[in-house]
Amino acid sequence: MSEPAELYDAILTGNAKKAEEITKAALEAKADPSQLVQKYMIPAMDEVGRRFECNEYFVPELLIAARAMKTAMELITPHLAAAGTEPTGRVIIGTVQGDLHDIGKNLVASMLEGGGFQVVDLGVDVPAEKFVEAIKEEKKGAILGLSALLTTTMTMMKNVISALEQAGVRQKAKVMVGGAPITQQYADEIGADGYSDNASGAVAVARKLIASID
Numbered sequence: 001m002s003e004p005a006e007l008y009d010a011i012l013t014g015n016a017k018k019a020e021e022i023t024k025a026a027l028e029a030k031a032d033p034s035q036l037v038q039k040y041m042i043p044a045m046d047e048v049g050r051r052f053e054c055n056e057y058f059v060p061e062l063l064i065a066a067r068a069m070k071t072a073m074e075l076i077t078p079h080l081a082a083a084g085t086e087p088t089g090r091v092i093i094g095t096v097q098g099d100l101h102d103i104g105k106n107l108v109a110s111m112l113e114g115g116g117f118q119v120v121d122l123g124v125d126v127p128a129e130k131f132v133e134a135i136k137e138e139k140k141g142a143i144l145g146l147s148a149l150l151t152t153t154m155t156m157m158k159n160v161i162s163a164l165e166q167a168g169v170r171q172k173a174k175v176m177v178g179g180a181p182i183t184q185q186y187a188d189e190i191g192a193d194g195y196s197d198n199a200s201g202a203v204a205v206a207r208k209l210i211a212s213i214d
């Protein structure tokens, strides 16, 4: 019988089948789904990143580790979502243009759903105009969640905020930003309304932001 701690190795070595088995068994044994994510899965992806940085891992290893992470996340996500609660508000979320990283964004989306938010996920590599169109379609204001994992794409966040201003819909959107290279200082610099460095923090920030939408 596999232990939940083995999930770390399954993801680190990109063994999706093993990751699936361990996750299923852990959930059946009533393990806390968010603990599985925080204790084993995110640290495994951090170690993948560290190995990539020191040339022990290359893009194929990143891809298979990401596939194992996703396999486990697909099983965990329904357990993170709150059943039958009134929607707290709406969040439109996406990874900015040029950026294909979606594991963190998906995790934030799942946690927001778990926190009672309705989430519209625009996916990855989302151009600024698509965010603007989505906000225009909102009857009331909404939170716009922007994720970026690359130092080369984080600058797109500023472009999205400028595009909202140019389209005259900046006041309809509370912009929340996050992703590994993003800091509170950067969020302030680009005029974002909220920032979190993790998925559960993002729910707390979203709750504050939604309360400030008129």
Ligand code: B1M
Residues within 6 Å of the ligand: 042, 045, 046, 047, 048, 049, 050, 052, 053, 059, 062, 063, 066, 093, 098, 099, 100, 101, 102, 103, 104, 105, 107, 108, 144, 145, 146, 147, 148, 149, 150, 151, 152, 176, 177, 178, 179, 180, 181, 195, 196, 197, 198, 199, 200, 202
């Ligand atoms: Co890439 N990659 N990658 N990668 N990748 C990083 C980001 C990198 C740090 C690795 C490294 O060098 N150590 C590095 C970026 C360096 C930099 O810019 N400074 C890097 C690079 C260089 C690249 C490529 C350029 C590699 C290449 O092709 N030569 C390429 C770029 C492709 C592109 O996007 N155009 C690339 C490709 C890939 C894969 C496709 C192979 C794969 C992604 C698969 C996928 O997402 N579907 C991948 C992966 C897996 C990683 C690492 C290893 C793991 C990312 C991850 O999923 N982390 C990553 C190294 C690392 O981060 N340690 C790396 C786990 C996830 C749960 O954390 O996404 O940070 P994270 O999300 C967190 C928080 O940041 C926060 O909450 C989440 C949960 O706690 N958060 C938010 C995220 N979004 C938020 C939004 C919010 C609030 C909080 O509000 C809206």
